[in-house]
Amino acid sequence: MLRPIRRALFSVSDKTGLVDFARVLAIKYNVELIATGGTMRALADAGLAVKDVADLTGFPEILDGRVKTLHPAVFAGLLAKRDKPEHMTTLAEHNLPEIDLVVCNLYPFEQTVAKSGVTVPQAIENIDIGGPCMIRAAAKNFEAVSVLVDPKQYTPFLDVLAQNGGSVTRLMRLTSAKEAFARIQQYDTAIAGYFDGLHHGDTGDAQPDVLQVSLIRKQTLRYGENPHQTAAFYTEPGVARPCVATAQQLHGKELSYNNILDLDSALNLAREFADPAAVVIKHNNPCGAATAPTLADAFAHAWEGDPLSAFGGILAFNRTVDPATADALATGQRFVECIIAPDFDADAFEILITKPTWKKNVRLLKVGPLFGSPQGTDYRRVDGGLLVQARDVGADDPAAWRVVTKTEPTDAQRAALWFAWLVCKHVKSNAIVLAQGTQIVGVGAGQMSRVDSTQIAIKKAGERVKGAVLASDAFFPFADNVEAAAAAGVVAMVQPGGSQRDQESIDACDRHGIPMLFTGVRHFRH
Numbered sequence: 001m002l003r004p005i006r007r008a009l010f011s012v013s014d015k016t017g018l019v020d021f022a023r024v025l026a027i028k029y030n031v032e033l034i035a036t037g038g039t040m041r042a043l044a045d046a047g048l049a050v051k052d053v054a055d056l057t058g059f060p061e062i063l064d065g066r067v068k069t070l071h072p073a074v075f076a077g078l079l080a081k082r083d084k085p086e087h088m089t090t091l092a093e094h095n096l097p098e099i100d101l102v103v104c105n106l107y108p109f110e111q112t113v114a115k116s117g118v119t120v121p122q123a124i125e126n127i128d129i130g131g132p133c134m135i136r137a138a139a140k141n142f143e144a145v146s147v148l149v150d151p152k153q154y155t156p157f158l159d160v161l162a163q164n165g166g167s168v169t170r171l172m173r174l175t176s177a178k179e180a181f182a183r184i185q186q187y188d189t190a191i192a193g194y195f196d197g198l199h200h201g202d203t204g205d206a207q208p209d210v211l212q213v214s215l216i217r218k219q220t221l222r223y224g225e226n227p228h229q230t231a232a233f234y235t236e237p238g239v240a241r242p243c244v245a246t247a248q249q250l251h252g253k254e255l256s257y258n259n260i261l262d263l264d265s266a267l268n269l270a271r272e273f274a275d276p277a278a279v280v281i282k283h284n285n286p287c288g289a290a291t292a293p294t295l296a297d298a299f300a301h302a303w304e305g306d307p308l309s310a311f312g313g314i315l316a317f318n319r320t321v322d323p324a325t326a327d328a329l330a331t332g333q334r335f336v337e338c339i340i341a342p343d344f345d346a347d348a349f350e351i352l353i354t355k356p357t358w359k360k361n362v363r364l365l366k367v368g369p370l371f372g373s374p375q376g377t378d379y380r381r382v383d384g385g386l387l388v389q390a391r392d393v394g395a396d397d398p399a400a401w402r403v404v405t406k407t408e409p410t411d412a413q414r415a416a417l418w419f420a421w422l423v424c425k426h427v428k429s430n431a432i433v434l435a436q437g438t439q440i441v442g443v444g445a446g447q448m449s450r451v452d453s454t455q456i457a458i459k460k461a462g463e464r465v466k467g468a469v470l471a472s473d474a475f476f477p478f479a480d481n482v483e484a485a486a487a488a489g490v491v492a493m494v495q496p497g498g499s500q501r502d503q504e505s506i507d508a509c510d511r512h513g514i515p516m517l518f519t520g521v522r523h524f525r526h
């Protein structure tokens with residue numbers, strides 16, 4: 001059923017598009033505008049006739065804005081059933097006007113708590129009370145009342161008014177009511193999550209009793225891991241940190257499900273390093289990674305890690321891509337699917353979109369300056385549930401590593417072991433990584449037996465295994481890994497330690513005169 005809009009109540013924190021929208025309502029459709037303090041001033045400053053909500057309620061805004069619209073004059077006008085005579089009589093008896101449209105967006109709670117260093121009082125003051133109440137009331141009475149909770153809804157709403165002579169269709173009201181309740185749920189989930197964090201801080205409890213997750217669909221994907229699987233990409237509301245969810249795609253084909261997974265892995269590895277770094281990911285595992293004084297050298301060394309596997313790979317850099325790096329990338333038979341970096345120098349961008357044969361398709365993503373580690377909680381779906389854990393960040397301290405062999409590593413070996421260890425953390429278990437300096441030369445990933453991973457890494461390294469260092473994401477259960485690595489020419493090793501047979505591996509290293517260090521930290525990645 002069509003409903004005309006005669007009176008609209010505005011109360012918005014985000015004033016984007018407000019004036020233009022309200023102007024059309026007032027001028028074209030003769031809608032009476034009512035608004036709360038700041039919103040009213042914005043409308044009045046733009047020359048629109050607008051009534052203060054305090055004139056409607058007969059009550060001033062009090063308690064620093066904690067109470068402004070929480071009044072029967074507002075809620076009766078929203079909740080009265082227009083088809084119930086008793087309700088309409090009650091409105092008339094109390095001289096309460098019907099409100100046909102609520103335009104309300106909420107205090108920016110999500111954005112506030114996403115900022116670093118926000119205090120509890122700042123977070124609390126950004127919990128909107130009156131707004132959600134109005135939104136709920138209007139949405140509940142959607143048979144008569146319309147509600148808009150996001151500036152993005154203004155244009156489609158005006159389109160419906162234009163198509164229906166200033167009236168709103170039932171479908172539009174129903175759609176906006178659905179969106180209103182979804183927004184309230186999302187808002188409350190963010191607040192509940194914040195309080196949960198506060199509560200954990202006080203109780204030491206690591207995970208919530210009830211897990212509420214509210215995510216926003218950023219993109220519908222063409223398909224999932226395989227073409228017969230439907231898929232979409234959902235992101236956390238208010239997320240602002242540099243990550244794949246906030247990255248801006250500057251060029252190329254639409255991202256696929258597998259691209260997003262690989263980009264996330266690539267970026268999370270690249271950001272581990274302070275020096276210019278390049279990372280090549282294939283099927284969620286690094287096949288090349290390197291740091292060097294220049295990004296172009298880092299790229300060349302990363303690609304050399306395993307050029308066969310790098311073909312069609314996903315690349316991440318921890319510095320702005322410069323022309324020298326872009327040139328190297330665009331030269332020869334190389335082919336890459338996606339590149340993610342803090343930024344692309346204008347000339348580098350031009351090279352990448354004009355020079356290589358794959359220029360049209362390559363997806364270029366700018367993520368902005370990298371800082372901090374990936375945040376939040378790790379989720380993993382299992383049938384009938386969700387596994388939740390803290391992220392694997394911040395556990396490593398090379399100063400706390402223990403040399404367990406008679407032979408001490410050289411400084412150069414220590415530096416190479418640290419590099420290999422950081423890469424190893426991002427390889428699927430069982431993970432074995434071989435490095436020469438700060439260049440990966442062999443990776444053994446995802447094998448069911450550790451010694452198989454070692455053999456694969458050695459095979460991948462070829463001649464470069466001679467003089468390489470080795471990192472293992474978990475302890476050596478037997479001395480067979482040490483024997484295989486030593487026979488191939490590995491010169492130093494790092495592993496967590498903690499096996500009942502540690503001594504066998506230590507003895508094997510001592511027999512070969514190879515230094516081995518224990519990290520005391522494991523990095524399984526299943």
Ligand SMILES: NC(=O)c1ncn([C@@H]2O[C@H](COP(=O)(O)O)[C@@H](O)[C@H]2O)c1NC=O
Nearest residue numbers: 013036038039066068069070107129130131
């Ligand atoms: N307290 C209330 O009665 C109340 N009513 C509406 N608000 C919010 O006040 C904001 C708009 O305020 P202003 O128009 O003063 O800029 C909106 O985000 C709206 O959701 C309220 N604020 C907080 O609860």
